[in-house]
Amino acid sequence: MATQPEEALESLPPALDERAWEALLSEQIGAPVEVRYGRARREVVQLRRERGRLQLRLGRVMEHAPPPVQAALAEWIARRGARSASLRVLDHWVELRLRELARQAPAAALSPRGAHHDLEPVARELARVEFAAHFGERGLPALGWGRAGRSRSRRSLRLGSFDPLHYAVRVHPVLDSAQTPRFFVRYILFHELLHAVLDGPPQEGARRRTHGPEFRAHERSYVDFERAREWEREHIGALIACARAGIPFAPAGKRASRRPPPPRAPQPQHKSWAQRLLF
Numbered sequence: 001m002a003t004q005p006e007e008a009l010e011s012l013p014p015a016l017d018e019r020a021w022e023a024l025l026s027e028q029i030g031a032p033v034e035v036r037y038g039r040a041r042r043e044v045v046q047l048r049r050e051r052g053r054l055q056l057r058l059g060r061v062m063e064h065a066p067p068p069v070q071a072a073l074a075e076w077i078a079r080r081g082a083r084s085a086s087l088r089v090l091d092h093w094v095e096l097r098l099r100e101l102a103r104q105a106p107a108a109a110l111s112p113r114g115a116h117h118d119l120e121p122v123a124r125e126l127a128r129v130e131f132a133a134h135f136g137e138r139g140l141p142a143l144g145w146g147r148a149g150r151s152r153s154r155r156s157l158r159l160g161s162f163d164p165l166h167y168a169v170r171v172h173p174v175l176d177s178a179q180t181p182r183f184f185v186r187y188i189l190f191h192e193l194l195h196a197v198l199d200g201p202p203q204e205g206a207r208r209r210t211h212g213p214e215f216r217a218h219e220r221s222y223v224d225f226e227r228a229r230e231w232e233r234e235h236i237g238a239l240i241a242c243a244r245a246g247i248p249f250a251p252a253g254k255r256a257s258r259r260p261p262p263p264r265a266p267q268p269q270h271k272s273w274a275q276r277l278l279f
Contacts, residue, residue: 012064021058028074037063044094047077061097069093098165110144110168114176115248117185119143123169126190130222134197141196142168143189145176151243157236160188162195169193174239177248187228194218 016024021035033054044059054077065073072089079086112119123143127135141162151157151174159172169192175185198215219225232239235249242249 013066015063016065016070021056024070025056025074025077028071029078033077045073045076045090047080059094061094061101064097065093110142110170112143112145114145114173116176116178117180117182119145119169119171119185119189122182122186123189123193126186126193130190131193131197135193138167141193142166144168144170145173146170148173148246150246151240154240154244157240157243159232159239160192162192162199164195164199167196169196172243174243174247174249177250179251180249181231183224184228184231187222187224190222191219 018035018037022033025033025035031054033056035056035058037060038057044061046057048055056077062069062073069089072086072093075086076084076090112123120143123140127140146161157172157174159175161170162168163170169189171185171188171192175188194215198218222228235251238251239249241252
């Protein structure tokens, strides 16, 4: 009988480095696969083809994947990312591993107050206006700005995240700028609070859907949806450039004269695996 993901957590196999993954997967699917570990966020396994080669980017939670999960990953690649039973195995393993790692390390302290935007009053107003009584019993998630630092992404930028393991919402620090309109920060918070309302733990044998039809319908009904998306489309290039430079958002013409932001209060240095996957 194949080892179940829960059983595999009790005795993790030795870590696989990138070369070991490449050899294993290339042999199983009969084609070369280029593997890189990265700071994956919600999608821990990402596959693409570039210049005729398969490129796989893995979150570090896959480092100790047991043989059944290795086989499921090979099958998923062979199907070029198609939905299948192998994808459900991968999703289940990642969820179990993240939960286990979260139990081993406490959540980082979060501060909603930034240099220019305070997330807490915005979230409380959203809870009252947009979500009615949804947060009545449990209360709002912990709120805070993500880890400061230079982004390595050249093509995309995750502006917010919901961490179901620690019930926390983080907003990318690039948005903590006087140049970022409040309505856009409000939209990002709305998006992540919507995850807190609709996302639940995955059912065994079922794939988690974080942006399903219900989520998209709620998001499109948001009062400032079109205005916020239009602002994002207009400024995404500058946002990515500022995130790569490790500074808050500023239009290109205003960056040279900007003063450095005031220092933030020191944060705990210990980061759990789950926290590293967010920003």
